[in-house]
Amino acid sequence: MKQKKLLEVHQNNSVKISVRREWCKSCGICIEFCPKDVLVPDDQLKPIPENIDACIKCGLCELRCPDFAITVEGVEEKDE
Amino acid sequence: MKTVIDRYIREEMFPHIWCPGCGNGIVLGAIIRAIDDLNWDRDKIVAVSGIGCSSRITGYVDFCTMNTVHGRALPFATGIKMANSDLKVIVIMGDGDCLAIGGNHFIHAARRNIDLTAIIINNMIYGMTGGQYSPLTPTTKFGSTAPYGNIDQSFDLCELAIAAGASYVARGTIFDPRQSTSLMKKALDKKGFSVVEIISDCPVSYGKMNKIKSPIDMLKWIKDITVSKKAWEGLSPDEKKEKYAIGEFLSKDRPDYTELYEEIIKKAQETGGNK
Ligand code: SF4
Ligand code: SF4
Numbered sequence: 442m443k444q445k446k447l448l449e450v451h452q453n454n455s456v457k458i459s460v461r462r463e464w465c466k467s468c469g470i471c472i473e474f475c476p477k478d479v480l481v482p483d484d485q486l487k488p489i490p491e492n493i494d495a496c497i498k499c500g501l502c503e504l505r506c507p508d509f510a511i512t513v514e515g516v517e518e519k520d521e
Numbered sequence: 522m523k524t525v526i527d528r529y530i531r532e533e534m535f536p537h538i539w540c541p542g543c544g545n546g547i548v549l550g551a552i553i554r555a556i557d558d559l560n561w562d563r564d565k566i567v568a569v570s571g572i573g574c575s576s577r578i579t580g581y582v583d584f585c586t587m588n589t590v591h592g593r594a595l596p597f598a599t600g601i602k603m604a605n606s607d608l609k610v611i612v613i614m615g616d617g618d619c620l621a622i623g624g625n626h627f628i629h630a631a632r633r634n635i636d637l638t639a640i641i642i643n644n645m646i647y648g649m650t651g652g653q654y655s656p657l658t659p660t661t662k663f664g665s666t667a668p669y670g671n672i673d674q675s676f677d678l679c680e681l682a683i684a685a686g687a688s689y690v691a692r693g694t695i696f697d698p699r700q701s702t703s704l705m706k707k708a709l710d711k712k713g714f715s716v717v718e719i720i721s722d723c724p725v726s727y728g729k730m731n732k733i734k735s736p737i738d739m740l741k742w743i744k745d746i747t748v749s750k751k752a753w754e755g756l757s758p759d760e761k762k763e764k765y766a767i768g769e770f771l772s773k774d775r776p777d778y779t780e781l782y783e784e785i786i787k788k789a790q791e792t793g794g795n796k
Contacts, residue, residue: 468542507546
């Protein structure tokens with residue numbers, strides 16, 4: 442799961458979290474301010490949603506990411 | 522799947538040039554989400570910017586865009602709006618661009634109440650040119666040109682906009698991008714000159730010179746220095762000096778400049794130029 446693909450997708454049966462590694466600048470904002478500690482830094486300080494089951498889909502990581510590098514989608518919801 | 526953001530950006534320009542943790546990207550996201558919520562036709566939107574880190578925004582969005590000269594985004598935007606008042610014109614500026622170099626344009630755009638939406642990204646410093654203090658750097662804070670602390674009093678951008686005659690005035694932060702998007706939506710929808718100031722961060726200049734160590738600390742700092750408009754009203758004058766009120770300060774209706782100008786044209790045509 443930790444290899445450096447350009448787009449890393451993590452999914453359980455309620456949420457899908459995608460990290461666009463190429464765009465992420467390792468600022469740490471998404472990790473620090475996630476209210477449920479879903480995200481942990483990897484060796485490049487980019488987020489890995491290790492605790493994805495705790496995610497409440499608040500979307501704050503996506504809204505605060507300055508680089509549009511992390512997105513959160515509900516799994517049941519249809520694509521836009 | 523394509524996110525809201527993907528649908529509006531010029532993807533080939535990414536990753537963008539801003540530093541890690543820079544608030545410009547958060548503001549860009551908030552603007553895009555506001556426009557998407559309003560469901561506007563992107564070909565009717567013109568985004569205009571001047572010079573500075575924040576002005577790079579116009580290069581990243583797929584609207585009609587114009588990156589102009591330092592401090593002069595508002596005059597260009599005024600020309601665009603006067604030539605075609607059907608266009609929705611958004612002007613994105615930094616604090617130095619808007620209120621130092623372009624300060625005069627700002628007050629007169631507000632005075633005329635021309636139907637533009639000005640979004641000012643206030644990181645309280647000149648980031649691109651090396652951390653000089655701007656008219657929005659708070660007193661006592663540090664910049665490369667204020668190594669002993671700034672002795673100037675900073676403008677209150679929102680109060681200035683209200684006094685000069687704007688129709689809509691609000692302040693948000695990058696800490697609360699949801700609120701920023703909702704304020705921007707109201708501003709964009711409002712006829713007349715609308716102003717939204719967003720308190721942002723520059724980790725490499727402001728942060729470094731004022732000993733705020735990381736983008737994370739800068740966001741925490743923004744959370745600390747801002748309070749809701751209601752809470753702000755209950756603060757003592759001394760406490761107010763340290764804080765920024767957040768929220769909507771003004772939303773009023775006043776004829777916008779393009780409407781008044783169209784009336785003049787009509788009048789002149791009807792009378793054949795005889796007054
Ligand atoms: S959506 Fe909210 S809970 Fe889920 S990872 Fe992002 S910040 Fe954390
Ligand atoms: S907020 Fe965005 S750029 Fe910063 S670490 Fe998270 S994904 Fe990367």
